[in-house]
Amino acid sequence: MYGKRPDMTVHQVEPFNAEPPRAALAASTITPLDVFYCRNHGPVPEADPETWRLEVAGLVTTPLSLSLDDLRTRFPVATETATLQCAGNRRAGLVEVRDIPGEAPWGPTATATATWTGVRLADVLTAAGVSPSASDVEFLGVDVSDIADPPQEFGGSVPLRKAGMPEVLLAWAMNDEPLSPVHGAPLRVVVPGYIGARSVKWVRRIEVRDRPSANFFQASTYRLLPPDAEVTATPGEGVELGLVAVNSDVLRPDDGSSHPAGPVAVAGYAFAGGDRTVARVDVSTDGGSTWSQAELDEQVSPWAWRRWSITVDLPRGDTELLARAWDSSAALQPERPEHVWNPKGYVNNSWARLRLHGT
Numbered sequence: 001m002y003g004k005r006p007d008m009t010v011h012q013v014e015p016f017n018a019e020p021p022r023a024a025l026a027a028s029t030i031t032p033l034d035v036f037y038c039r040n041h042g043p044v045p046e047a048d049p050e051t052w053r054l055e056v057a058g059l060v061t062t063p064l065s066l067s068l069d070d071l072r073t074r075f076p077v078a079t080e081t082a083t084l085q086c087a088g089n090r091r092a093g094l095v096e097v098r099d100i101p102g103e104a105p106w107g108p109t110a111t112a113t114a115t116w117t118g119v120r121l122a123d124v125l126t127a128a129g130v131s132p133s134a135s136d137v138e139f140l141g142v143d144v145s146d147i148a149d150p151p152q153e154f155g156g157s158v159p160l161r162k163a164g165m166p167e168v169l170l171a172w173a174m175n176d177e178p179l180s181p182v183h184g185a186p187l188r189v190v191v192p193g194y195i196g197a198r199s200v201k202w203v204r205r206i207e208v209r210d211r212p213s214a215n216f217f218q219a220s221t222y223r224l225l226p227p228d229a230e231v232t233a234t235p236g237e238g239v240e241l242g243l244v245a246v247n248s249d250v251l252r253p254d255d256g257s258s259h260p261a262g263p264v265a266v267a268g269y270a271f272a273g274g275d276r277t278v279a280r281v282d283v284s285t286d287g288g289s290t291w292s293q294a295e296l297d298e299q300v301s302p303w304a305w306r307r308w309s310i311t312v313d314l315p316r317g318d319t320e321l322l323a324r325a326w327d328s329s330a331a332l333q334p335e336r337p338e339h340v341w342n343p344k345g346y347v348n349n350s351w352a353r354l355r356l357h358g359t
């Protein structure tokens with residue numbers, strides 16, 4: 001379905017929500033399109049690229065209505081390799097602590113990396129002329145989600161200072177192929193370093209504002225509620241999620257797998273989020289008493305995850321393999337999912353934990 005490999009874990013068929021097996025992300029820094037996760041809140045819209053218009057409105061001196069041709073011809077083409085990470089990535093680890101009704105138990109692969117091509121949002125904003133009173137830039141898709149109450153188009157905003165950064169793109173291509181319908185064709189936003197929800201797909205309207213978006217998917221959800229809060233979807237409750245927090249997980253071997261005791265090759269990803277970078281990844285097989293440093297792969301872009309690898313000595317019997325990443329601000333992932341549990345199950349960036357059996 002949607003050009004994805006048949007071994008994807010499909011959390012929901014309609015709207016389509018799916019993530020690949022761990023091993024599918026282990027093979028390369030740039031994720032092949034057939035295993036790139038899909039996160040949708042409504043039906044995938046059918047869009048005609050010929051009639052598609054992007055409206056740029058709000059606190060601007062010159063509102064714009066741009067066709068795809070206008071975008072291609074009026075602005076320089078820009079390319080960026082960037083990781084997307086859903087705020088619900090690794091929710092399954094939180095569900096083990098306490099049930100999270102109504103939210104899919106995403107594993108560690110609701111994150112992936114692509115090379116995106118399009119134009120810089122900053123160039124489009126410059127053409128529209130941003131008013132001095134502006135502080136936020138909102139993106140609105142065409143897909144109507146009935147998760148929202150009342151049903152509405154998916155949207156969200158980022159601060160103007162981020163929107164004006166050169167890494168933020170309006171993209172029409174992913175890994176040098178035209179954007180596919182499920183990933184936002186004909187045009188999507190890519191906001192590197194921010195939760196996936198801000199990279200709005202099928203974007204048809206950009207509104208420059210003097211406050212953050214009031215869209216359901218920013219004001220009422222994708223917010224970090226305190227552990228003892230009721231889920232009410234009251235706008236403004238809890239902490240608005242934006243910058244991704246440092247996270248990592250294991251991609252190889254698989255959770256629960258058996259191996260002959262002795263050396264076992266372990267590989268995974270780490271992503272710092274924001275404009276931070278991954279500084280170090282540690283691995284332990286003795287419950288965290290001692291740690292060994294994993295080798296980090298090449299940093300292909302400031303906005304991309306880093307894959308890491310290490311060979312561990314697996315003892316006979318059951319072992320819990322731990323992995324944890326540090327970022328360039330010296331922040332470390334929290335130790336346990338109990339410490340980060342929240343009622344909507346976002347931002348599980350607790351240490352990676354993998355059950356391995358040595359034979």
Ligand code: MTE
Nearest residue numbers: 037038039040041086141154196197200201
């Ligand atoms: N944009 C629209 N229009 N509708 C959506 O449902 N989902 C968001 C974001 N953009 C979404 C959207 C979320 S929560 C994530 S994590 C990313 O898209 C996922 O992008 P992908 O499906 O291309 O992997």
Ligand code: MO
Nearest residue numbers: 086087196197
């Ligand atoms: Mo997401």
